[in-house]
Amino acid sequence: MTSRNKKQRKLRNAEYYDFQGILDKLYADSKNGKTFTxxxxxxxxPQNVELAYRTL
Known part of the structure; x- marks a missing residue:
């Protein structure tokens, strides 16, 4: 499997588990200098745990 295919699959999995929106918001906030706690x-x-399990 090529690097591009792996990246596309990870994105599809994140979308499938409704976690992509959370990741996008974290990324946008980090670009604006937000510090996270x-x-x-x-x-x-649960979405992240399922996504992590699927990724493994």
Whole structure:
């Protein structure tokens, strides 16, 4: 599998588990200089756990 195909699959998986919106918001906020705390709450979201399991 090529690097491009892996990247596309990861994006599809994130969209499938409704986690892409959260990732996009984190990225946008980080570009605006926001400092994050309490990210454990996001890590523990069921969508993220399912996405991580799927990725493995």
């Amino acid at each position: 309490n990210l454990v709450e996001l890590i523990c979201l």
